[in-house]
Amino acid sequence: MGASRTADNFVVFEKVQKSYDGETLVVKDLNLSIAKGEFLTMLGPSGSGKTTCLMMLAGFETATHGEILLDGKPINNIPPHKRGIGMVFQNYALFPHMTVAENLAFPLEVRKIGKTEREEKVQRALGMVQMGEFGGRRPAQLSGGQQQRIALARALVFEPELVLMDEPLGALDKQLREHMQFEITNLAHELGITTVYVTHDQTEALTMSDRVAVFDDGRIQQLAAPDVLYEEPENSFVAQFIGENNTLLGKVESIMNGNCTVSLDSGEIIDAKAVNVSSVGERTLVSIRPERVEINKSRLMEGAHTLKAEVLEFIYMGDVFRTRLRVAGKDDFVVKTRNAPDQVRLEAGKIIELGWLPDDCRALDA
């Protein structure tokens, strides 16, 4: 480890487990290293243990087992206020009885920073989130988006090296949320702070993060960069959780050079990439992204695999067309096509032939 210890392993979870009641593990064997300056997102369904992980890092929950290291030092026994970690809460947790400026000055006051320096820093932090004129207001007099900015500024004003955010945009409407996603990532990168971000919104996770840790059932299911996560999901949970996904159930017939043949439950035999299957005869879930399926026979690529399909529904969505078909006995098979001038619009009831490249078809655990 040596020199790379603090650069690549700024935050380390080592075999961390957590149980609240002594009966069930909410976090099961968590191993995770976060590099300095990295923007890491914990993504997962509600109840998967994301908040618990964040709270252990912040010091509000203690790990039942294992070690958490910050900058190389174990922090299990350091109280929260000495950890120097900035935190943005879901409902902002702005102090209602203080003005915005007083809220921001609070972390500086408890650090005994002089008045002039304090005011200067508060003003700078407010400027950073474009809220320079709002110092005199009470939190209740601000809109949700403005409160969000203040919460962010407050978490940053004492210049922490690590900032934790627990679903900070959950309460905002879609447009504002997208805007804030952009601002938060920008700020984090500009200031070079390490960020651990919790969300259950996959779009948010994909657009903001350097890396995403997908949580389910107290475990990290996959830890990877957004594009890898989307395109190369390692198991069926990740494949289904992230993005839209067509799944077909079947049995592995043969495995060779990382590829396999799968006989679907409906009888068809297809080729797929063997991602998470190890033995012949194993049950498997084959996943294909809707946009990787081609319905235009003339555009089918070399080596593509074709299947018969019946069109059930055609939905016009503006930029894309969404067609629902019955494929291999399943009638929730979805195909997404771009709205281009030469694109066909399929009618319900029509029988067509569709296909995909075996590389886009991944055989995962069932």
Place this chain on the structure above:
Amino acid sequence: MTAIDPPVLTADGTPLKASLRRALRREKARAFLLVSPLLFFVLLTFIAPIADMLFRSVENGIVHDTIPRTVQALRNWDPGESEVPGDDVFEAFYTDMVFAVERKSHTRLGSRLNYERTGLASLFRKSGRRVGKFDTKDYADAFNTLDPAWGNPATWDVLAGSEAANLPRTASAYATWLEVIQADGDDPLGEEPWDVLYAALFSDLMQAPAGGFASPLLNDAQSAAARFEPISLREQFGAIDEDWLDPQVWRTIQTYAARYTPGYFLNSVDLKLTADGVQYRDEGDRIYVLLFGRTLYMSLVITISCILLGYPVAFLLANLPLRTANLLMILVLLPFWTSLLVRTSSWKVLLQQQGVINDILVALRFVDDASRLVLINNQTGTIIAMTHILLPFMILPLYSVMKTIPPAYVRAAKSLGATDWTAFWRIYFPNSVPGIGAGSVLVFILAIGYYITPELVGGTRGVFISNRIAYHISSSLNWGLAAALGTILLFAVLMLYWTYDKIVGIDNVKLGG
């Protein structure tokens, strides 16, 4: 925009406002219907008694209603003179007293006036027994010897009608006499006229112009009466008791003759209304200001003890896991399910000098057996018992406010670098202040009017103004004073409420989530 916008119309052309009003009227009517039983109940059991109390605190009709003629006659008497009032006052008083005795209302008047001047109650009682045996019997005999017609009530009836202008006293006395007789269920025509009528007639005849009557019977009586031996009613009363010749007695009656009096209120603040204006009561009689002061002071001490004891409990309740919190909540509510009397009595057992607490302290040698602590029948006892009884009223509002403080606030403060104490003091505490406010208002207002507990454990030095009110209502029967004390208490509470609203804002009082 034009200066005057035409009214907005609905589709069928009626103005929108009128249409809206019609639509709302039904809803309002229904809402009113739903609250009307409660409204009626509150009006009957709350507003009406309070209105009655406010009225009683100034109402003083008893003097005017019992001795109207005397009140009238005393108007012309200048209390500056140290002289006893003239004969006219005594004549009027005699008439009033005779009827008051017959109606048995003279003792009540005596009690009422006794509040203002001690001794009057017994004076009235004593005079009541003797006023029927005055020498005015001589007038009756004299008139009857003159003409037997005077013994017939019909004669009086006719004259009181036709000659009323010249016989004002007789007419009014006869009218009252009729009422009194009829109230007894007797026929006036079968009664013998009372002495008091003859006395009034004599007085009228003496003062009417000579021979100015239409009736010859009266003219005869007038000329004959001039030769009668006049009977001084002043002397008659003086013979009952010297006090009737004391101008101070008459001053008191005169001062309290008005239908409405500030007297009860003045009494409530240790003042009194005298003929010479408002004065302090005697040193030894001044108790109410002291009692009000003590009530306020002790309520304040009780409120503060409740805050100090209740805050940590409410904090625990709000922050413990639900199951433990529920158990604790039951313990907090337990006192509510036990009779107030039982709880107060158990404090007696605990706090007595030979009681449990003293026994334990002695056994542990914290105090000497000879100098056991006096924990009851004084202010300490009242404060201890009332703090215990009112504690839930502090804890519950505190709890409900604390429950709404998101745990994220304290966490945020800690993540920002605050120690546990700083996070509590700078963040948690300020957000719990509305709960303290609500609890304090509740506890203070309840304490100020508390009655049973101070009565049982307060001794003489630990009682509240409410105990005094209760005394006046049930023992001394001085309801006017009780009402005045109650009214002052009511306004003190309202003032308190108002001040609180100005400073903290009633909107900030949270009694429930």
